Amino acid sequence: MMRAIARLDIKNEWVIKGIQLEGLRKVGNPIEMAEQYYLGGINEIVFMDAVASLYDRNNLFHIIERACRKVFVPIAIGGGLRSLEDVSRALDCGADKVVINTGAVRNIGLVTEIANRFGSQCVIGSIEAKRDGFDKWNVYVDNGREPTGFDVLTWVKRLEQAGVGEILLTSVDQEGTGKGFDNNLVEAVNKSVNRPVIVSGGYGEPKHVEALLKKTTPSAVAFASVLHYRKSTPFDLMKIISDAKLACESGK
Numbered sequence: 001m002m003r004a005i006a007r008l009d010i011k012n013e014w015v016i017k018g019i020q021l022e023g024l025r026k027v028g029n030p031i032e033m034a035e036q037y038y039l040g041g042i043n044e045i046v047f048m049d050a051v052a053s054l055y056d057r058n059n060l061f062h063i064i065e066r067a068c069r070k071v072f073v074p075i076a077i078g079g080g081l082r083s084l085e086d087v088s089r090a091l092d093c094g095a096d097k098v099v100i101n102t103g104a105v106r107n108i109g110l111v112t113e114i115a116n117r118f119g120s121q122c123v124i125g126s127i128e129a130k131r132d133g134f135d136k137w138n139v140y141v142d143n144g145r146e147p148t149g150f151d152v153l154t155w156v157k158r159l160e161q162a163g164v165g166e167i168l169l170t171s172v173d174q175e176g177t178g179k180g181f182d183n184n185l186v187e188a189v190n191k192s193v194n195r196p197v198i199v200s201g202g203y204g205e206p207k208h209v210e211a212l213l214k215k216t217t218p219s220a221v222a223f224a225s226v227l228h229y230r231k232s233t234p235f236d237l238m239k240i241i242s243d244a245k246l247a248c249e250s251g252k
Helices: 030-039 061-067 084-092 102-106 109-118 152-162 183-192 206-215 234-250
Strands: 003-011 014-019 022-028 044-049 075-078 097-100 123-131 137-141 146-151 166-171 197-200 220-223
Touching (some): 003 030, 003 234, 022 030, 030 044, 030 061, 061 075, 075 123, 084 109, 097 102, 097 109, 102 109, 123 152, 123 183, 146 152, 152 166, 166 183, 183 197, 183 206, 220 234
Parallel strands (some): 003 220, 044 075, 097 123, 166 197, 197 220
Antiparallel strands (some): 014 022, 137 146
């Protein structure tokens, strides 16, 4: 079953949202929103520290602890996790998975260390992808601001070899636009690795899910704006995914 995931990007105790990871604005309280999405039937929740790179550390541990008292679906935490000690603390606070981006770019061996210590199922490799010509994408860090010089399709294979259990694939170009997913990007990554791929960035309306599934089938879709601005409920989104799958299957 394809999962619906709520993505909460957090800055200074507030859930924030922007377009292409810029122009960020406050949209709500992370604990209240996480509980609301859980009660609405969301499959999983990802908490991302949007400013971790500024401080070189994750500041969400206390939020995860509080969220876990009310939310009983898998929780992932990302942003500023640079060591086994950071990961251990995140799991001790109640997170089920950790999301690694800059930490992996700086030291790919960290991914292997985490997988060996806690299991591959615990590690999500995050990729912030920007287009660089036709069917080519580059890897960025720092909320899509800093280029790494890595090609996305090469890098995702390195993450797989290092031991990640899943890939969180964010299209910086599409993120927050509501204009649809970068379907070519998702298809290319899905074909490159044998790992579940979580798609993030671009959802605006039901036809976008159907267009995606006509191209390729990711493991999950991460939703943000559509939930934060109450355009759809988790139940709505899961029905949209189900209907899109049926439409694609009947159209074959």
